[in-house]
Amino acid sequence: MARFVGKTIVVTGSGKQKGLGQGILQRFVDEGANCVVSDIAIDAEAEAVAEELRARGAKVATIACDVSDPAQCNALVENTVAAMGSADIFVNNAGIGFMMKPMLEVDPKDWATVIAVNLSGAFYCTQAAAKAMIAAGKGGRIINIASQAAKTGFPHLPAYVSSKHGMVGLTRASAVELGAHGITVNAVCPNHVTTGLGAQQNEYFSKLLGFDTVEAYLKNMAAKNPMGRPGLPSDTAAACAWLASDDAFYVTGEAINVSGGEEMH
Numbered sequence: 001m002a003r004f005v006g007k008t009i010v011v012t013g014s015g016k017q018k019g020l021g022q023g024i025l026q027r028f029v030d031e032g033a034n035c036v037v038s039d040i041a042i043d044a045e046a047e048a049v050a051e052e053l054r055a056r057g058a059k060v061a062t063i064a065c066d067v068s069d070p071a072q073c074n075a076l077v078e079n080t081v082a083a084m085g086s087a088d089i090f091v092n093n094a095g096i097g098f099m100m101k102p103m104l105e106v107d108p109k110d111w112a113t114v115i116a117v118n119l120s121g122a123f124y125c126t127q128a129a130a131k132a133m134i135a136a137g138k139g140g141r142i143i144n145i146a147s148q149a150a151k152t153g154f155p156h157l158p159a160y161v162s163s164k165h166g167m168v169g170l171t172r173a174s175a176v177e178l179g180a181h182g183i184t185v186n187a188v189c190p191n192h193v194t195t196g197l198g199a200q201q202n203e204y205f206s207k208l209l210g211f212d213t214v215e216a217y218l219k220n221m222a223a224k225n226p227m228g229r230p231g232l233p234s235d236t237a238a239a240c241a242w243l244a245s246d247d248a249f250y251v252t253g254e255a256i257n258v259s260g261g262e263e264m265h
């Protein structure tokens with residue numbers, strides 16, 4: 001399929017190998033999109049992610065953006081339009097999920113950091129992307145990578161869980177106002193995926209829950225999943241591709257579980 005020829009997709013926090021952001025970009029590039037790899041820093045790993053995408057045939061720009069800074073979010077979108085001509089699909093993917101602590105011990109600074117990146121960052125970028133999409137007059141797609149933690153509570157992740165629930169609110173509030181401009185806004189809620197962030201959670205939760213090894217923890221997770229395995233970046237990427245396609249034009253304000261049936265509401 002070549003559903004995204006002539007379109008540019010921007011994914012925040014996409015500079016890590018095996019991350020969800022990289023998986024999303026690979027899927028869109030394979031369907032014809034050009035893309036922007038963005039992360040808090042464009043380091044050697046992010047350059048390697050970009051180079052692999054170029055090898056798949058895409059025009060690729062790399063733009064550093066700390067999403068907790070609204071000025072950098074505006075600059076990300078402006079520089080995208082300058083370099084690529086448009087910002088048609090914007091994915092809020094940057095996130096912090098590795099600050100795990102019992103709720104009663106969470107430092108206010110850690111709370112503020114997670115909210116600043118996961119929730120405020122998505123808001124700043126949504127605002128910047130929507131302004132550019134409205135100015136271009138061609139509609140657009142905004143996709144928020146929320147989480148299973150947007151639908152249910154998890155221990156030792158109070159700021160993360162709160163930020164992801166907040167992302168669903170942001171999705172709905174934005175969808176209501178941006179529909180008039182032909183812009184849809186949806187959230188994708190993946191279950192566990194063993195990315196860099198996911199691997200740190202595996203280490204922590206396997207110990208917390210008393211498993212002898214990370215492998216035993218993952219085996220138990222797979223056994224409890226109706227589809228028999230944890231998530232993969234390609235599962236989330238496929239949902240994003242559908243949401244960004246013409247087929248999903250009439251779908252907005254949704255928070256779609258991509259969890260093999262682990263989450264059903």
Ligand SMILES: NC(=O)c1ccc[n+]([C@@H]2O[C@H](COP(=O)([O-])OP(=O)(O)OC[C@H]3O[C@@H](n4cnc5c(N)ncnc54)[C@H](O)[C@@H]3O)[C@@H](O)[C@H]2O)c1
Nearest residue numbers: 013016019020040066067093094095147192193195197198
């Ligand atoms: N891995 C999972 O199990 C899982 C499940 C559900 C949702 N998610 C969400 O998916 C998204 C991607 O996570 P991932 O698992 O691919 O992990 P990851 O660590 O590979 O990706 C997170 C990215 O965010 C970037 N980032 C952190 N702070 C930033 C900032 N201030 N500005 C810009 N970028 C910043 C990191 O550098 C990194 O590239 C996150 O929002 C995460 O919450 C992950």
